[in-house]
Amino acid sequence: MEYMSAKEAARKWGISQRRVAVLCSENRVNNASMVGNMWIIPANAKKPNDARSLSYPSQGAKGAKPFLKWAGGKGQLLNEIEKYYPFDKGIITKYAEPFVGGGAVLFDILNKYDLQEIYISDINEELINAYKIIRDDVDELISLLHKMQDEFLARELEERKIYYLSKREYFNELKINYDESINIKKAGLLIFLNKTCFNGLFRVNKKGLFNVPMGSYKNPLICDENNLRAVAEKLKGVRIVCGDYKLSRDFIDGRTFVYFDPPYRPLTNTANFTSYTKQAFNDENQKELANFVNELNKKGARIVLSNSDPKNSDEADDFFDDIYSAHKIRRVAASRMINRKADSRGKIKELLISNF
Numbered sequence: 293m294e295y296m297s298a299k300e301a302a303r304k305w306g307i308s309q310r311r312v313a314v315l316c317s318e319n320r321v322n323n324a325s326m327v328g329n330m331w332i333i334p335a336n337a338k339k340p341n342d343a344r345s346l347s348y349p350s351q352g353a354k355g356a357k358p359f360l361k362w363a364g365g366k367g368q369l370l371n372e373i374e375k376y377y378p379f380d381k382g383i384i385t386k387y388a389e390p391f392v393g394g395g396a397v398l399f400d401i402l403n404k405y406d407l408q409e410i411y412i413s414d415i416n417e418e419l420i421n422a423y424k425i426i427r428d429d430v431d432e433l434i435s436l437l438h439k440m441q442d443e444f445l446a447r448e449l450e451e452r453k454i455y456y457l458s459k460r461e462y463f464n465e466l467k468i469n470y471d472e473s474i475n476i477k478k479a480g481l482l483i484f485l486n487k488t489c490f491n492g493l494f495r496v497n498k499k500g501l502f503n504v505p506m507g508s509y510k511n512p513l514i515c516d517e518n519n520l521r522a523v524a525e526k527l528k529g530v531r532i533v534c535g536d537y538k539l540s541r542d543f544i545d546g547r548t549f550v551y552f553d554p555p556y557r558p559l560t561n562t563a564n565f566t567s568y569t570k571q572a573f574n575d576e577n578q579k580e581l582a583n584f585v586n587e588l589n590k591k592g593a594r595i596v597l598s599n600s601d602p603k604n605s606d607e608a609d610d611f612f613d614d615i616y617s618a619h620k621i622r623r624v625a626a627s628r629m630i631n632r633k634a635d636s637r638g639k640i641k642e643l644l645i646s647n648f
Contacts, residue, residue, distance in 0.1 A: 293323075294335040305339035308408040310529025315340055317528070329428060355403040356522040359426065360419075360483065361492030362394030364556060369598065369642065370400055372624045376646055378549050378594045379405050386410070386548040390537035393419070397551050402526040411543045413533035418467060418482050419494075420534035425479035427527035430520055436480040437515035444488065444514065456488055456506040464501045487514045538584060546592030554581055556600040557611065559640075575611070582615040589618075589647045601641040616645045 298316070302309040316324040316331045320340040324333045358365065366373060378384045385408040389398050392412040401407070414420050425433050444455055463481040466474055486492055489504040497503050533539055537552070544550055555573035578599075585595055597616075601623055602609035613621060626642040 295332040296335045296337075298331045298333065301333050301337070301339075307339070308529070310410065311406075311408050313529045314406060317525070356399045356526040357519055358394040358396050358399060359516065359520060359523050360394050360422070360486045360494075363493060364553065365394040366396040366553060366598065369624065369626055369644075370396060372622075372644060373397055373551070373596065373598070374400065376594075376596045376644075376648075377401070377405075378648070379407070384547055384549050384594055386543070386545070388412070388540050388544050388548055388550045389553070390414075390540045390550070391553045391555075392423070393553060395423075397553070399523070399526065402530075409531070409543075410529070411531045411533065411540055413535055413537065413540060415534070415536060416494075417534055418478060420532060421475050422479040422482050423527065423532050425476055426520060426524050427530065427532065429476055430524040432476050433480055433483075434515060434517050434520055436476060437483060437520075438517075440480065440484045441514035444484075445511065452488075453506055456485075459484055460489075460502060460504075467500065467502070484514055487512045537581070541584075541587075544588050544591060544593050549594045550588060550596070552581065552585070552595070552597040554578070554597075554599065557602065559600055559602065559605045578611075579615055585616070585645075585647070586618065593647075595619075595647045597643075597645040599643045599645070601643050604640045612643055612645070619645050619647050621645050 296304070298309050298312040301312045301321075305312070312321075312333070313331055315321050316326075316333065321333055321337055324331055324337070326332075358367070387398075387401055387405075387407050387409075388411040389395070390411075390413045392398055392414045395412070398410075398412060402410070412423070440459070444452060447455055459481055463478070463485060466478045466481065485502065485504070486494065488507060488509060490507040492507070493504050495502070495504050531543070537554070540550070554577075557575070557578055581597075585597060588595055599612060602611050603623075622644045623641045624644055625639050
């Protein structure tokens with residue numbers, strides 16, 4: 293029997309390669325089989341009828357959730373953001389998230405909808421590496437995480453601190469080493485540190501080195517195997533890019549829903565925490581992003597963007613009202629989920645900006 297690849301099937305059937313992979317994983321392509329990380333399909337296989345339903349998965353379907361705790365995560369705002377999802381009429385069939393971070397919106401959409409193409413990116417190299425490793429090498433990653441979990445939980449507090457610091461130092465050594473053969477180790481260490489560090493905070497210094505101390509979790513779940521496998525399944529066929537948000541320009545068109553979650557503009561001079569990477573994201577960068585949003589708006593893309601509301605601290609601050617004056621701005625309640633001071637974690641207003 294002759295076979296074709298998922299890419300060849302996508303070209304033959306006039307659909308995306310990701311859509312072909314989904315059809316194969318749902319057992320809707322007769323005699324399709326997985327070889328390594330690739331689907332092989334009988335050359336004479338017919339395209340299945342399009343039974344896609346842009347709706348919630350059936351009872352018992354496995355959903356994926358963010359595999360990292362990430363500052364600025366949007367889990368708490370999903371109820372507001374999902375009101376903008378434009379997939380119900382089948383016109384919008386693509387999704388792009390160029391500041392993916394922890395991916396709360398990404399996984400919400402992947403769990404609820406079956407789209408043709410998805411693009412995610414971030415400039416944080418370790419974060420994007422973790423996404424790629426989960427998608428492509430989840431078995432090896434899980435094995436590594438189980439090992440670190442067993443070693444960490446078997447130790448008493450002081451020994452845990454020593455173990456944690458040794459892993460943090462090793463992670464920082466690997467961060468400056470671009471050898472792809474150690475990418476699984478880097479991903480495993482990132483997840484380990486995220487699950488055991490203070491408040492699940494990812495922060496780097498000016499040299500780009502991770503510098504967060506150990507947290508006080510008694511029994512952290514370092515290896516959430518079920519979720520990692522669910523994430524790996526959802527990420528199949530997703531285009532994952534490490535780089536500036538502007539690299540998404542060619543992907544985004546009039547069939548695309550785009551969600552931007554950039555580093556938030558600090559509310560006060562003393563709240564300037566944007567150190568998820570060693571690069572800053574200042575007011576000029578915010579203006580450049582607004583111009584990019586205007587450019588994509590002309591393409592016909594549906595766009596939603598979130599950011600802090602300067603009016604929390606200064607009612608006269610119209611920074612975002614000015615640079616997004618052509619678009620709709622809503623102020624919604626949110627909570628500070630990651631702050632070094634517990635009494636600073638409270639309700640504030642955040643902005644949801646849309647072009648529709």
